Amino acid sequence: MVQRDGQPHINRKLFDFIEVLRDAGIIISADEVIALFNAVPEIDVSDKDIFKQSLKTTLVKDYTDIPVFNRCFDQFFSGRERFFDGMDLSSLSGLRDGVPAETIEDMNDMLDKFLDSLDPAFLMEKSEEEIMRMFLDELPEGSSGGGGGMNIFRSRSGTAGSFQSKGEDGETAEVDIEAMMDLLRNMMNLRLSKRKIGKELKNREDFLLNKFIYQLTPDEIREMREMVNRFGQKLKSRISLRKKRVKRGGIDTKRTFRTNLQYGGVPFKLFYKNKKIDRPQLVVMCDVSRSVNQYSRFMLLLTYSLQSLFSKVRTFAFISNMVEITDLFREMDPERAINSMFTDVNFTYGWGSNYGRCFDQFIENYSDSLTRKTSVLVLGDARNNDNDPGIQSFRKIQERSRNLFWLNPDKKHLWDWNDSIASLYGSCCNEMKEVNNFLDLSEFIDKLFLDI
Numbered sequence: 001m002v003q004r005d006g007q008p009h010i011n012r013k014l015f016d017f018i019e020v021l022r023d024a025g026i027i028i029s030a031d032e033v034i035a036l037f038n039a040v041p042e043i044d045v046s047d048k049d050i051f052k053q054s055l056k057t058t059l060v061k062d063y064t065d066i067p068v069f070n071r072c073f074d075q076f077f078s079g080r081e082r083f084f085d086g087m088d089l090s091s092l093s094g095l096r097d098g099v100p101a102e103t104i105e106d107m108n109d110m111l112d113k114f115l116d117s118l119d120p121a122f123l124m125e126k127s128e129e130e131i132m133r134m135f136l137d138e139l140p141e142g143s144s145g146g147g148g149g150m151n152i153f154r155s156r157s158g159t160a161g162s163f164q165s166k167g168e169d170g171e172t173a174e175v176d177i178e179a180m181m182d183l184l185r186n187m188m189n190l191r192l193s194k195r196k197i198g199k200e201l202k203n204r205e206d207f208l209l210n211k212f213i214y215q216l217t218p219d220e221i222r223e224m225r226e227m228v229n230r231f232g233q234k235l236k237s238r239i240s241l242r243k244k245r246v247k248r249g250g251i252d253t254k255r256t257f258r259t260n261l262q263y264g265g266v267p268f269k270l271f272y273k274n275k276k277i278d279r280p281q282l283v284v285m286c287d288v289s290r291s292v293n294q295y296s297r298f299m300l301l302l303t304y305s306l307q308s309l310f311s312k313v314r315t316f317a318f319i320s321n322m323v324e325i326t327d328l329f330r331e332m333d334p335e336r337a338i339n340s341m342f343t344d345v346n347f348t349y350g351w352g353s354n355y356g357r358c359f360d361q362f363i364e365n366y367s368d369s370l371t372r373k374t375s376v377l378v379l380g381d382a383r384n385n386d387n388d389p390g391i392q393s394f395r396k397i398q399e400r401s402r403n404l405f406w407l408n409p410d411k412k413h414l415w416d417w418n419d420s421i422a423s424l425y426g427s428c429c430n431e432m433k434e435v436n437n438f439l440d441l442s443e444f445i446d447k448l449f450l451d452i
Contacts, residue, residue, distance in 0.1 A: 010045065011037070016195065018059070020072050023198025025205070026065045032058055048077075064233040067226055068201065075197045111135070111188060132188050209439045213294050213409070221294070224438065225335065228298055231442050232305025238446070279311040281373050283401070285362070287380030288317045288341065289353045295409045297338055298438050299379045302445060304334040314369045317341055320354035322361040353383060355425075356390025363393040370400035375448065379435075381410045382422040389421050391428070398428045406432040407444060 014036065022028055035058040045051045052073055060069050114135050208216070208224050209231075216224070255271040284303050286296040300315065307313045307329075314326050328337040370376070376397060398404045408415065408422055412434045415422035426432035435441055 010040070014040070017055070017072070017076050020076055020195070020198035021059060021069065024068050024072055024201045025198075026060065026068060027062075028059055032061065035059075062234070062237070064230045064237075067230060071201060072197055076194055135188065210437050212436050213298060213438065216294065221297075224298075225301070228301045228438065229305055231438070232302050235302075235442055235446055236306055236309060279309065280375055280402070281312045281314075281369075281371060282310045283314050283316070283369050283374055283376045285316045285318065285322070285358075285376070285378045285380075287319065287353060287355075287378075289319045291383070292379070292381050292409050295407075295435065295441075296379055298441055299407070300329075300338055301334050302441060303377075304329055306445065311373075314366075316362065316366065318353075318355075318358040320352070320357055322358040322366070324366060352385040353380070354387045355380065355382065355384045355421075356388040356393070359390040359393040359397065363396050367396070367400065370397065372402055374401045375403040375405070376401045377405050377407065377448070378425075378429075379407045379409075381408060381420065382406070382415070382425050383410075383419045384421050386419050389424055391424060394425060395428055403448075404429045405444075405448065407435045407441065408432055409435055411436075 018028055018033060018036075036055065039054050039058050043050050043054050055073065056066065056069055060066055205227060208220060208227065211220070250273055252271045252273045256267055256269070257265065259269055259271065260267045282303070284299070286299055288296045296317070303313065303315065314324065315329065317323055317325050325337070325341050328341060331337070332340070406425060406429045410420060410422065414420060415426075422432060433440075433444055435444065
């Protein structure tokens with residue numbers, strides 16, 4: 001077992017980090033916390049790799065949360081000379097010169113007790129200066145702590161002068177209050193920034209998930225790639241669990257009574273009929289014209305991460321030509337496949353989207369992909385540039401498939417305006433739904449599995 005001093009301080013930092021992870025959306029139960037505190041005494045916390053791996057192994061049970069854990073860990077434990085060296089001293093270099101160690105320790109304890117007494121939501125709402133003012137208001141005119149002791153003299157209008165502090169050797173040292181207040185202010189800001197890490201990550205994620213996809217900047221799109229994959233994996237896990245729960249059929253009456261004859265017919269043991277659940281098939285058709293191609297990118301990435309939930313997935317993209325891109329996703333990673341797809345000249349023919357022509361092509365060339373087990377998912381704005389809508393072919397798609405859903409990035413009040421024929425196609429669908437952001441997409445996919 002690795003022995004170390006300052007165990008209460010280490011425990012406090014670990015609890016702070018656990019709260020940061022929870023704020024970031026990682027679910028941590030009491031079992032995980034107990035496992036962590038059983039592991040920490042057995043490791044050397046000064047070894048960054050071992051320490052990080054120990055926290056990850058004990059606290060993170062869902063592998064899709066690992067990227068979030070890594071970001072929280074890197075920010076929370078950044079810039080430390082040692083992991084649990086009382087404070088992030090490297091970030092306060094120069095400010096602490098001439099301030100006795102005992103005084104800094106007293107300030108640490110007072111700050112921790114004060115911040116622990118405040119509601120976490122309050123810390124997010126107030127600025128660092130407001131919280132610092134509250135801390136100073138709660139200090140008595142003369143405040144002293146244990147060890148060498150600390151004594152702060154101040155007035156309501158601010159701080160001035162100096163105070164006397166005794167160090168470990170018993171000698172009295174004079175410390176400039178202005179310098180000490182700068183140190184205190186920096187310590188406060190550092191602690192608040194550490195505590196806000198999880199909330200800020202979660203808020204940033206919520207912001208991106210709810211932002212209209214067409215408003216995302218190129219940098220935000222790159223930021224969301226990992227998030228899309230992580231949400232897809234979480235969705236996949238949730239859907240798989242849901243399927244396992246409905247695997248059982250009704251009670252097998254004959255087997256239950258036959259087995260329980262030994263108990264006088266009292267059904268102590270229940271037996272259920274096996275319920276076979278076939279994995280559905282999925283056909284995805286994405287309009288990749290300029291007006292909706294960002295939506296299509298996210299739809300295709302999400303579909304790719306869910307492929308194993310289906311017995312067969314066939315993916316098609318179109319503008320004025322319908323092209324199957326299923327093999328692209330087999331041959332390369334989804335990002336490369338999508339970039340390759342958007343540079344393919346086979347999608348364009350004439351000018352703008354031509355839904356009718358594409359649906360006619362689908363029935364003519366790809367109707368073998370439709371069975372009574374197939375759910376069809378179309379993503380597009382249904383703006384057909386006044387071309388033939390190909391409604392007969394679209395009705396054949398509906399008749400030959402189990403479900404037909406349409407995701408429309410256009411706002412609902414714009415459906416049927418100008419060249420949109422959304423309601424015409426919508427009349428043939430199980431549902432046409434407005435989608436504005438990635439959260440809309442993922443929620444619909446989740447709901448989709450309740451209907452197939």
